[in-house]
Amino acid sequence: MPLLEVTDLKIWFHTREGVFRAVDGVSFSAEKEQTVGIVGESGSGKSVTCYSLLGLIPMPPGRVEGGKAMFDGIDLLKCKAKQLQAIRGKRIGMIFQDPMTCLNPYLRISTQLIEPLLVHEKMDPMAARKRAIEVMEEVGIPDPEKRFEMFPHEFSGGMRQRVMIAMAMITNPEILIADEPTTALDVTVQAQILSLIKDMQRKHGTAVIFITHDLAVISNICDEVNVMYAGRIVERASADELFSNPLHAYTRSLQKSIPAMQIKGQELYTIPGLPPNVSRPIPGCAFAPRNEIGDRSKCLTDSRPPFEEMQPGHWVQNCPGCLA
Amino acid sequence: MAFLELIDLKTHFPVKKGLIFRKQVDMVKAVDGVNLAIAKGEILGLVGESGCGKSTLSRTVMQLIPATSGSVMLEGKDLTKTTAHHMRSQRINFQMIFQDPYASLNPRMTVYTTLAEALRTRFPALNGDELTGRVSELMERVGLDRRFMRKYPHEFSGGQRQRIAIARALAPQPKLILADEPVSALDVSIQSQILNLLKHLVRELELTMIFISHDLSVVRYIADRIAVMYFGKIVELGRAEDVMDNPQHEYTKTLIASIPKIEKRG
Numbered sequence: 001m002p003l004l005e006v007t008d009l010k011i012w013f014h015t016r017e018g019v020f021r022a023v024d025g026v027s028f029s030a031e032k033e034q035t036v037g038i039v040g041e042s043g044s045g046k047s048v049t050c051y052s053l054l055g056l057i058p059m060p061p062g063r064v065e066g067g068k069a070m071f072d073g074i075d076l077l078k079c080k081a082k083q084l085q086a087i088r089g090k091r092i093g094m095i096f097q098d099p100m101t102c103l104n105p106y107l108r109i110s111t112q113l114i115e116p117l118l119v120h121e122k123m124d125p126m127a128a129r130k131r132a133i134e135v136m137e138e139v140g141i142p143d144p145e146k147r148f149e150m151f152p153h154e155f156s157g158g159m160r161q162r163v164m165i166a167m168a169m170i171t172n173p174e175i176l177i178a179d180e181p182t183t184a185l186d187v188t189v190q191a192q193i194l195s196l197i198k199d200m201q202r203k204h205g206t207a208v209i210f211i212t213h214d215l216a217v218i219s220n221i222c223d224e225v226n227v228m229y230a231g232r233i234v235e236r237a238s239a240d241e242l243f244s245n246p247l248h249a250y251t252r253s254l255q256k257s258i259p260a261m262q263i264k265g266q267e268l269y270t271i272p273g274l275p276p277n278v279s280r281p282i283p284g285c286a287f288a289p290r291n292e293i294g295d296r297s298k299c300l301t302d303s304r305p306p307f308e309e310m311q312p313g314h315w316v317q318n319c320p321g322c323l324a
Numbered sequence: 325m326a327f328l329e330l331i332d333l334k335t336h337f338p339v340k341k342g343l344i345f346r347k348q349v350d351m352v353k354a355v356d357g358v359n360l361a362i363a364k365g366e367i368l369g370l371v372g373e374s375g376c377g378k379s380t381l382s383r384t385v386m387q388l389i390p391a392t393s394g395s396v397m398l399e400g401k402d403l404t405k406t407t408a409h410h411m412r413s414q415r416i417n418f419q420m421i422f423q424d425p426y427a428s429l430n431p432r433m434t435v436y437t438t439l440a441e442a443l444r445t446r447f448p449a450l451n452g453d454e455l456t457g458r459v460s461e462l463m464e465r466v467g468l469d470r471r472f473m474r475k476y477p478h479e480f481s482g483g484q485r486q487r488i489a490i491a492r493a494l495a496p497q498p499k500l501i502l503a504d505e506p507v508s509a510l511d512v513s514i515q516s517q518i519l520n521l522l523k524h525l526v527r528e529l530e531l532t533m534i535f536i537s538h539d540l541s542v543v544r545y546i547a548d549r550i551a552v553m554y555f556g557k558i559v560e561l562g563r564a565e566d567v568m569d570n571p572q573h574e575y576t577k578t579l580i581a582s583i584p585k586i587e588k589r590g
Contacts, residue, residue, distance in 0.1 A: 041511040041512070041513060042482075042511055157374075186373040186374055186538055187373070187538060187539070187540070187579060187582045187583055188373060188578060188579065188582045189373075190582065190584070191581075191582035191584070194584070213511060213512060214512075214584070215512065215586060216541075216583070216584040216585060216586050217584045219584070219585075219586045220584045220585070221584075243586055253513070254512060254513065255586075257512055257513050257515075257516035258512055258515075258516070258541075258586075259515075259516070259519060259541050259542050259544070259545035259546070260541035260545075260583075260585070260586060261586060262545060264544065264545055264564065264565065267520060268516035268517075268519055268520050268545070269516065270513065270516050270517045270520060271513045274481065
């Protein structure tokens with residue numbers, strides 16, 4: 001049985017402008033020690049998917065319209081607030097994109113770092129301090145005893161992200177959710193942070209759910225990749241398979257549009273149009289209006305394409321137009 | 325003769341301490357002796373990590389920050405020696421495109437007013453139908469529908485906003501464009517649209533562009549030559565392919581090694 005199993009998750013936002021189907025029937029699972037990637041453009045629902053697992057969606061306007069998220073026999077979407085509090089930050093950790101806004105600027109790193117230990121493990125403060133300094137050393141913060149008493153603004157962006165990782169990993173969580181953890185960082189720092197996440201994962205056997213819009217990062221770090229579009233997963237495969245043999249028209253368009261994979265001087269491919277407005281239900285294939293690479297005329301218009309396993313481990317929304 | 329030439333350009337910021345008797349305790353050498361020559365019609369990619377001085381360099385070229393020493397020669401004229409008044413009239417010759425199209429457009433001005441204002445800096449006499457015509461011409465050039473003329477920035481998506489910012493930069497018919505991380509805030513699919521657009525515009529209008537980015541794969545794609553900046557100095561300069569395929573300086577090697585690559589294994 002997988003560690004986390006999400007089935008047919010639906011998170012809708014009820015606003016005055018209408019019902020926004022941010023996440024509309026998403027299923028995926030994560031095993032121990034596995035890195036599962038979720039890629040998609042802004043607004044595709046990748047962050048909402050993960051926030052909902054930790055009960056971080058503001059309700060209202062958000063509402064869970066259906067689905068299950070089973071973690072160790074507990075449905076994260078339906079369990080009581082108290083039960084969720086015991087899981088969040090203890091058994092499921094999370095790191096965010098911007099380490100500056102996630103750390104409290106008024107509190108010393110020490111106070112923030114030992115908080116999970118005091119709350120979840122009921123450790124006494126002295127023991128918690130000792131453990132926190134150990135973890136800081138583990139995530140590669142030099143001179144941890146001295147830096148322990150500093151404030152967030154005294155740290156650089158990369159160091160702050162290390163603090164965030166230390167804070168998330170301090171309780172040895174079974175799942176780590178990383179929401180664009182390196183987007184705000186320089187390339188050289190990004191490489192360091194990615195290898196740090198890998199190290200921590202290997203050492204503690206954590207499952208990592210990695211959200212990003214950067215295809216190159218995903219191809220380096222993930223075992224399995226889910227491609228999201230308009231609140232749905234359109235394709236899932238191992239990272240190697242997805243990049244060597246993409247099936248869905250959206251995945252193929254994305255790969256054609258990144259400069260890293262193009263010969264210099266060649267025109268970059270651009271996906272025509274805009275992502276669909278999710279405030280209206282999309283009965284058929286969501287990508288149909290922008291599908292240029294496949295055959296638009298064959299795209300399903302009246303029923304949602306089923307998510308099927310085409311080759312062992314390679315799942316795709318089976319829409320004849322998008323696979324053409 | 326080079327179109328734009330930087331000769332031993334230095335921009336230093338003093339670090340002062342003390343409340344009343346402010347003593348200068350240190351000097352931040354943001355730009356520390358840069359020599360660079362850019363030919364007309366060239367796209368120069370400027371890469372480096374945050375804090376290496378690439379934005380200070382571009383602002384010194386624009387004369388938004390005074391240079392400590394050295395000179396900026398634009399078509400043979402030294403910009404560091406011109407008077408502030410003369411500089412103002414010169415500034416329409418170079419325009420900037422910024423990273424964040426949400427912050428760089430005035431939220432209270434429609435596309436029309438934004439572009440009309442920019443057009444009038446070069447052509448103060450423009451009015452009425454002629455002005456409207458020029459505005460719609462600009463909008464078409466960057467791939468925006470002229471029907472959107474009376475809309476406000478918040479009604480557009482990120483990619484469209486960056487197009488407005490590009491149109492505004494093109495309005496005074498500049499000779500040099502400084503693009504400071506113009507695609508970093510955009511999604512991959514939008515990024516490719518903007519890169520294509522910039523490339524076309526540079527060729528069509530014979531512009532010269534300095535393209536600043538920390539993303540080497542983007543710079544490799546768009547730039548003719550790449551300059552790698554590290555601690556205020558240019559440590560490597562060469563044709564884009566040469567720098568990427570055969571880096572000489574240690575720092576460039578580290579930078580290239582850190583780019584996550586999509587490996588086609590199979």
